[in-house]
Amino acid sequence: MERLGKQRSAPLRLGILLRHLLPPAGFTPFPTSAQVAPVTCPTQFRYTLDNDVLTPEQRRFYEDNGYLIIKNLVADEDIERFREEFVKICRKEVKVLGITIMKDITIVKSEADENNVSKLQDFIYSEELFRYCTLPQILKYVECFTGPDIMAMHTMLINKPPDTGKKTSRHPLHQDLHYFPFRPADRVVCAWTAMQKVDRTNGCLVVLPGTHKGCLKEHKYPDWEGGVNKMYHGIHDYDESLPRVHLPMEKGDTVFFHPLIIHGSGRNRTEGFRKAISCHYASSDCYYIDVKGTTQEILEKEVGDIVRRRFNMAGSSVDLKDTSIIRCRLVKGEKKNL
Numbered sequence: 001m002e003r004l005g006k007q008r009s010a011p012l013r014l015g016i017l018l019r020h021l022l023p024p025a026g027f028t029p030f031p032t033s034a035q036v037a038p039v040t041c042p043t044q045f046r047y048t049l050d051n052d053v054l055t056p057e058q059r060r061f062y063e064d065n066g067y068l069i070i071k072n073l074v075a076d077e078d079i080e081r082f083r084e085e086f087v088k089i090c091r092k093e094v095k096v097l098g099i100t101i102m103k104d105i106t107i108v109k110s111e112a113d114e115n116n117v118s119k120l121q122d123f124i125y126s127e128e129l130f131r132y133c134t135l136p137q138i139l140k141y142v143e144c145f146t147g148p149d150i151m152a153m154h155t156m157l158i159n160k161p162p163d164t165g166k167k168t169s170r171h172p173l174h175q176d177l178h179y180f181p182f183r184p185a186d187r188v189v190c191a192w193t194a195m196q197k198v199d200r201t202n203g204c205l206v207v208l209p210g211t212h213k214g215c216l217k218e219h220k221y222p223d224w225e226g227g228v229n230k231m232y233h234g235i236h237d238y239d240e241s242l243p244r245v246h247l248p249m250e251k252g253d254t255v256f257f258h259p260l261i262i263h264g265s266g267r268n269r270t271e272g273f274r275k276a277i278s279c280h281y282a283s284s285d286c287y288y289i290d291v292k293g294t295t296q297e298i299l300e301k302e303v304g305d306i307v308r309r310r311f312n313m314a315g316s317s318v319d320l321k322d323t324s325i326i327r328c329r330l331v332k333g334e335k336k337n338l
């Protein structure tokens, strides 16, 4: 079994190539206040670990609903620094290794600026943006779900554009686990921080509470008339009668959510871009799985096609796990390169 925290034992060509392109991911020490112990009563608590960070009410809420909002967790000053760095990256004033810069399908402008980028993905080699993943007040909560040995597995700065009327700014209902070739899901968590006030007018997150207790569903592209953004797979057969909860949040508020919770975000009906920054964390005891023969195989194929094109690797096979090497271990006290 290949653990996330271990050096990859048999890296395929993509891994080797990316390691040549990228510096080794350094560690970032962080203070952890939580005393985490294994769950002692699995029937009572399955999704959270014993510590003194969450109140009993917060713990119960996450167990039952699969998400938890912590108000005012990230300072305005940090958010402004992330925003400035985002602009520099979009304008190509700063180059970041390994990053993916995405556009909404309706954005036709070609100049490189912050108004033609819908998402930055995998920014761990941006020292400034990666600071988000290491903020002690975020990690304090992350540890409640992953335990103390934490990996930052996937990072995004989402810049949801104003909708052009084609409704492409929507993010279809999905489960994040669909994108991840590692388990167990219960030791994975996303931190998503609003970089401004978000509500239904600019497309806040919407969740289906309690769906983290279900299993991973089949995902495919929604058949939306106006088109769908690349990799925005959605679930077709969710129970439409399940209640949806919109999550309006203020700047700096952070929601932690389970990778199986069904969620998405609505149209941005405002003139401005709606920004959020997020990181998916996992316990370094999580292990990779082979997605062949599972519902995730369609994703592996699509990601493989993208990677082969991007790195001129026609004919090579690409495993989904090879695409998750842009990750970093956050270790207390000692340096761990991967």
Ligand SMILES: O=C(O)CCC(=O)C(=O)O
Pocket (backbone or CB within 6 Å): 156, 158, 160, 171, 176, 203, 204, 263, 264, 265, 276
């Ligand atoms: O920020 C959003 O609009 C949705 C983000 C999301 O659900 C995702 O990227 O998986």
